[in-house]
Amino acid sequence: MGILEVKGVNKRFGGLQALGNVNLSVKENTVHAIIGPNGAGKSTLLNCLVGKLIPDTGSVMFDGQSVLGRAPYEINQMGISRVFQTPEIFGDLTVMENMMIPCFAKRDGAFELNAITSIPSQKDVVEKAEAMLVDMKMIDKRDMHAAAMSRGDKRRLEIGMCLSQEPRLLLLDEPTAGMARADTNNTIDLLKQIKEDRDITIAIIEHDMHVVFSLADRITVLAQGTPLVEDDPQNIKGNPKVREAYLGESA
Numbered sequence: 399m400g401i402l403e404v405k406g407v408n409k410r411f412g413g414l415q416a417l418g419n420v421n422l423s424v425k426e427n428t429v430h431a432i433i434g435p436n437g438a439g440k441s442t443l444l445n446c447l448v449g450k451l452i453p454d455t456g457s458v459m460f461d462g463q464s465v466l467g468r469a470p471y472e473i474n475q476m477g478i479s480r481v482f483q484t485p486e487i488f489g490d491l492t493v494m495e496n497m498m499i500p501c502f503a504k505r506d507g508a509f510e511l512n513a514i515t516s517i518p519s520q521k522d523v524v525e526k527a528e529a530m531l532v533d534m535k536m537i538d539k540r541d542m543h544a545a546a547m548s549r550g551d552k553r554r555l556e557i558g559m560c561l562s563q564e565p566r567l568l569l570l571d572e573p574t575a576g577m578a579r580a581d582t583n584n585t586i587d588l589l590k591q592i593k594e595d596r597d598i599t600i601a602i603i604e605h606d607m608h609v610v611f612s613l614a615d616r617i618t619v620l621a622q623g624t625p626l627v628e629d630d631p632q633n634i635k636g637n638p639k640v641r642e643a644y645l646g647e648s649a
């Protein structure tokens with residue numbers, strides 16, 4: 399039994415069957431990659447896990463509890479955090495201010511942006527944010543404006559912000575999209591470190607096969623909304639069905 403169990407999920411958009419009978423089991427403390435050609439249904443599936451979309455039929459269970467019908471913030475409180483394709487950080491705030499926001503929200507259950515001025519006097523929040531910046535190897539950038547950082551550092555900050563909510567399942571939607579190779583490799587190293595240091599399960603959607611094969615313990619290949627294969631990375635690489643699904647893409 400996985401920490402995340404998706405069973406018989408279907409989702410239609412008008413006449414288009416975006417997901418057809420999707421089953422997925424993600425085991426605790428593993429990195430599970432979901433790959434597939436463009437339009438395979440990866441983002442639709444992720445959106446069904448975080449409450450952004452509701453499947454037409456099927457079930458999504460996290461740690462034995464259904465996520466269906468819950469609002470995204472409730473699913474977040476259950477222990478699922480999502481990192482988006484484009485980093486969701488506050489560009490006008492400093493790195494430290496960005497990091498303090500989720501630390502504050504984790505403690506108080508909510509956060510209003512106008513509370514930002516009162517945070518620095520709250521020692522526990524400051525200490526937690528600083529510790530996370532140390533973990534993320536960003537403490538030297540604490541006073542930088544977030545907007546001024548490289549894409550890789552913005553992603554690093556966003557991942558740290560997600561981790562400060564202490565999730566048990568981290569969902570990553572193409573975390574290296576648009577990155578230069580050096581930033582991609584730094585992000586791979588960061589995720590390997592997170593996997594080693596924490597009790598956390600990671601589900602990752604990614605097009606870059608270098609990233610997938612560097613991180614994944616298990617891979618599900620989606621094609622036309624349906625899981626085609628689920629296997630260990632070494633078996634996925636040579637699988638002719640997977641190569642066929644990609645039709646020339648770098649599988």
Ligand SMILES: Nc1ncnc2c1ncn2[C@@H]1O[C@H](COP(=O)(O)OP(=O)(O)OP(=O)(O)O)[C@@H](O)[C@H]1O
Nearest residue numbers: 411414415416434435436437438439440441442443
């Ligand atoms: N809100 C929507 N309304 C209508 N059709 C949609 C909607 N969202 C997705 N689709 C369609 O559903 C199918 C699956 O899309 P989805 O974005 O989940 O695929 P994907 O595997 O994430 O693709 P990519 O790798 O290109 O991001 C596509 O044909 C897409 O056009």
